[in-house]
Amino acid sequence: MTITPSNTQEDANNKANNEIVATESSSGEIENHPFAPVLPPNATIMMMGTFPPTSDKWAMNFHYPNFYNDMWRIYGRVFFDDADYFRVGDEKRFDPERIRNFMFERGIASCPTVKQAIRETGNASDKNLTVVTPVDLDVILPQVPKVATLFTTGGKATEVLLGLLDESIAKSKHPKTNQSMDYPYQWQDADKKKMDVNNLTLYRLPSTSRAYPLSLDKKVAAYKAFFERMGKL
Numbered sequence: 001m002t003i004t005p006s007n008t009q010e011d012a013n014n015k016a017n018n019e020i021v022a023t024e025s026s027s028g029e030i031e032n033h034p035f036a037p038v039l040p041p042n043a044t045i046m047m048m049g050t051f052p053p054t055s056d057k058w059a060m061n062f063h064y065p066n067f068y069n070d071m072w073r074i075y076g077r078v079f080f081d082d083a084d085y086f087r088v089g090d091e092k093r094f095d096p097e098r099i100r101n102f103m104f105e106r107g108i109a110s111c112p113t114v115k116q117a118i119r120e121t122g123n124a125s126d127k128n129l130t131v132v133t134p135v136d137l138d139v140i141l142p143q144v145p146k147v148a149t150l151f152t153t154g155g156k157a158t159e160v161l162l163g164l165l166d167e168s169i170a171k172s173k174h175p176k177t178n179q180s181m182d183y184p185y186q187w188q189d190a191d192k193k194k195m196d197v198n199n200l201t202l203y204r205l206p207s208t209s210r211a212y213p214l215s216l217d218k219k220v221a222a223y224k225a226f227f228e229r230m231g232k233l
Contacts, residue, residue: 028118030132035063037111038103043144045230046109048161049153051117051129062096063110064208070216071153071208072099078224079106079233106232109144111135113152113160127156134160138187141198149230150183150200154207161202175204178222 059067076085116133152158183202
């Protein structure tokens with residue numbers, strides 16, 4: 001499938017993702033995801049999580065910003081055998097430009113599954129996150145036309161993506177951690193006319209949060225096996 005992206009759509013999408021807009025609701029504040037997607041035009045796979053922690057826990061203005069989330073340590077070990085590869089010296093932060101450049105070099109996109117959400121308990125726990133607006137794949141996928149595989153970083157992101165399919169899928173049939181399934185997403189044009197089906201594959205990988213009960217070594221092994229299968233190693 002070849003689609004020419006609209007620059008107007010892209011600019012609007014990036015602007016919306018770069019602003020934190022809060023409005024009062026009956027159950028809390030509705031927040032926009034604060035980080036724009038990373039969409040290398042040569043990307044063949046796309047990482048999809050949910051929502052970052054509150055800004056007081058950010059170590060950088062980039063995806064997975066909490067220094068104590070192990071995402072970028074896992075990437076460092078998988079690709080460079082160095083958990084601190086993306087770390088800034090001895091500081092408790094990672095280098096977002098180094099990460100971004102790496103993702104463009106390797107053809108790995110990153111896009112959250114959630115555009116707007118309510119933190120029911122004031123934190124980023126997926127269990128207590130109410131999704132208000134999911135990702136608009138009709139806007140994102142045309143910008144990464146070579147992407148054939150989506151990979152999520154936990155159960156909530158997987159659930160959100162599967163909720164975008166035309167036919168509902170029982171939760172019992174959702175992929176378990178380190179499993180995959182076909183993802184026949186049908187995109188719509190600007191007039192909401194249904195068009196081609198994207199014959200994508202959806203993988204579910206372990207959460208990189210330290211709250212997830214799996215050792216760092218096992219998480220590294222899971223991500224390494226996935227990236228090897230995707231031809232990135």
